[in-house]
Amino acid sequence: MNTNILMMLSNLDAEEAMFIQNLIKDMNEDQQRNFVMMYQNKRRDTTLILITTIIGFFGFAGIQRFLTDQIGMGILYFFTGGFCFVGTIIDLVNHKSLALEYNQKVAYETLNVMKTWHQ
Incomplete structure (x- = not known):
């Protein structure tokens, strides 16, 4: 694997x-x-998620939540003030895991798109 790709x-x-x-790891360099x-x-x-969570205060x-494609939760947070700031505080603590979960989902989606290209 080419480490410069990352x-x-x-x-x-x-x-x-x-x-x-x-x-x-199993892809060739062009695919990577x-x-x-x-x-x-x-x-x-993660910095973007952190900053937008702070804006919630x-x-x-x-x-x-909108940035991580959780539209329903985003609307709920917006109209309840982040569940009276409790949800916003929890997201502030967990901003890295929010970003990681979203990024993993996006990585799998990207991989699936690439697989359909090569069929």
Whole structure:
């Protein structure tokens, strides 16, 4: 595997890097490059999730949920003030896992799209 491929992804933490590395280990270099280019456009950075969660304390709760395709929860957070800030505080503590779960889902979707291309 070409380790420079993972360098194309910015702000990748160790857990996500290992996950992506295991996901693309059987691909050739061109396939890996294509995967990374598709994946980097869809993934969410943990810093973005953290900042949007903090914004939830100032009247716009739920943005982080919209960014992670949890539209129903985003609407619920917006209209309840992040469950009276309790949900926002929980998301603040768990912002890395929110981003990782979303990014893993996006990685699997990207892999499935690439498989349909090569059939």
